[in-house]
Amino acid sequence: MFHRFANPARFSRIASAVLPWSAAITVILFAAGIWFALFASPADYQQGQTVRIMYVHVPSAWMAMACYTFIAVMSVIALVWKHPLADIAAKAAAPLGAAFTIIVLVTGSLWGKPTWGTWWVWDARLTSVLVLFFLYLGHIALTHAFDNPQRGARAAAVLALVGFVNIPIIKFSVDWWNTLHQPASLTRLDTPAIDSSMLTPLLLMAFAFMLYFVTMLLVRMRADLNAARTRALRLSAAERATAS
Amino acid sequence: MIGLALIVRRELKLAFRGGTDAVIAVVFFVLAAVLFPFGVGTDPQMLPRIGGGIIWVVALLAAMLSLERMFASDHEDGSLDLLYLSPVPLGTLALGKALAHWLTTGILLLIAAPVLALLYNLPGTAIGALAASMLLGTPVLSLVGGIGAALTLGARRGGVLLALLILPLYIPVLIFGAGAIDGAVAGRPIGPQLMVLGGFLLAALALAPWATAAALRQAIE
Numbered sequence: 074m075f076h077r078f079a080n081p082a083r084f085s086r087i088a089s090a091v092l093p094w095s096a097a098i099t100v101i102l103f104a105a106g107i108w109f110a111l112f113a114s115p116a117d118y119q120q121g122q123t124v125r126i127m128y129v130h131v132p133s134a135w136m137a138m139a140c141y142t143f144i145a146v147m148s149v150i151a152l153v154w155k156h157p158l159a160d161i162a163a164k165a166a167a168p169l170g171a172a173f174t175i176i177v178l179v180t181g182s183l184w185g186k187p188t189w190g191t192w193w194v195w196d197a198r199l200t201s202v203l204v205l206f207f208l209y210l211g212h213i214a215l216t217h218a219f220d221n222p223q224r225g226a227r228a229a230a231v232l233a234l235v236g237f238v239n240i241p242i243i244k245f246s247v248d249w250w251n252t253l254h255q256p257a258s259l260t261r262l263d264t265p266a267i268d269s270s271m272l273t274p275l276l277l278m279a280f281a282f283m284l285y286f287v288t289m290l291l292v293r294m295r296a297d298l299n300a301a302r303t304r305a306l307r308l309s310a311a312e313r314a315t316a317s
Numbered sequence: 318m319i320g321l322a323l324i325v326r327r328e329l330k331l332a333f334r335g336g337t338d339a340v341i342a343v344v345f346f347v348l349a350a351v352l353f354p355f356g357v358g359t360d361p362q363m364l365p366r367i368g369g370g371i372i373w374v375v376a377l378l379a380a381m382l383s384l385e386r387m388f389a390s391d392h393e394d395g396s397l398d399l400l401y402l403s404p405v406p407l408g409t410l411a412l413g414k415a416l417a418h419w420l421t422t423g424i425l426l427l428i429a430a431p432v433l434a435l436l437y438n439l440p441g442t443a444i445g446a447l448a449a450s451m452l453l454g455t456p457v458l459s460l461v462g463g464i465g466a467a468l469t470l471g472a473r474r475g476g477v478l479l480a481l482l483i484l485p486l487y488i489p490v491l492i493f494g495a496g497a498i499d500g501a502v503a504g505r506p507i508g509p510q511l512m513v514l515g516g517f518l519l520a521a522l523a524l525a526p527w528a529t530a531a532a533l534r535q536a537i538e
Binding site (some may be wrong): 207210211214218219224228232235236 | 468469471472473474475478481482484485486488528531532536
């Protein structure tokens with residue numbers, strides 16, 4: 074099952090078949106999510122209209138962590154089974170994760186100014202997400218630091234696994250330390266501490282972000298495979314030119 | 318165990334015979350820490366409050382200076398390949414390299430730190446906390462730094478890249494190291510911070526050589 078996708082041509086075929094669907098669903102989910110988030114949901118009794126920032130902030134926070142976890146899983150697969158697509162998937166996912174992390178930090182700070190009265194506090198949740206951003210930057214820089222792309226991908230895979238210690242720290246930072254950032258209200262064992270009128274836009278936006286990630290990941294992976302193929306064709310053309 | 322001792326001895330010999338890296342790191346440590354009072358003012362009330370944090374930040378940067386050479390010179394002259402082929406496991410090699418780095422850099426920082434503490438007007442208990450936190454914290458810097466040194470082996474602009482990779486991973490050590498000194502200045506117990514630092518050290522001892530070995534394997538193959 075898993076090695077079926079090791080063939081780049083087969084992967085490209087599947088990706089091309091999936092892409093239009095995932096792109097269309099992303100657009101529909103974003104349209105519905107933004108409609109609910111901006112118009113069809115109530116303002117918070119304490120936070121007022123600023124609560125709507127949450128519909129971008131929370132999904133991008135989930136995706137920032139999920140994307141790093143995805144990279145870590147791909148890194149294990151790349152290091153253990155030397156699966157060729159895992160390297161490409163991790164490389165394609167890193168800039169997306171960095172972008173999600175930037176969105177979390179910016180929207181959080183925009184929400185923090187009217188609500189907490191400050192753009193930034195050095196509490197455990199905010200600091201650990203900032204560290205996550207630096208880990209993404211290190212991963213991207215390391216991937217591109219070598220003349221041999223294979224070597225860059227493998228080094229970045231080791232770094233991704235070392236940096237994975239940060240993910241549980243982000244998740245549990247609000248429980249372990251007394252932070253200004255509020256604890257989770259959705260991912261807990263009893264019923265979610267959030268009203269369904271606000272849960273609908275939040276979940277719609279979360280699925281929209283997820284599908285956006287899948288779509289962009291497939292686009293980037295396909296582009297990377299095509300670039301590698303172009304390089305190989307150019308090389309063989311140059312070789313033929315010198316041989317004749 | 319014999320392999321580990323041999324590697325540490327080799328590294329120390331090399332450091333004593335040729336290298337000025339370790340001395341440069343300590344000179345940088347003292348010099349950079351001395352710069353801060355010129356920048357922020359010499360108020361004797363304020364210096365003890367910020368001194369612990371500054372000394373720790375500068376120690377992180379100083380420990381990083383000599384990291385780049387940890388495997389690079391062996392990689393360039395081919396001795397890393399020979400060490401890879403020798404019966405000593407790569408994890409042992411990584412542990413030995415980190416230990417040697419600590420013996421040539423961390424210990425010197427540890428000796429210089431109390432002098433800096435006097436310049437920053439730190440009270441006696443805080444100097445004790447500084448020494449204890451650095452004793453537990455600087456080996457973590459060498460162990461975790463080894464991962465970065467192995468990862469950037471053969472990279473373009475390895476030095477800058479190493480800083481980008483390693484500094485985020487140093488943040489926990491900085492938080493608890495500086496926290497212990499702040500606690501001592503404010504008269505709070507510092508046991509918890511030191512225990513967390515000790516925990517970091519044990520975790521780094523167990524995991525870092527293993528990660529460094531994985532990174533080295535990617536660099537050599």
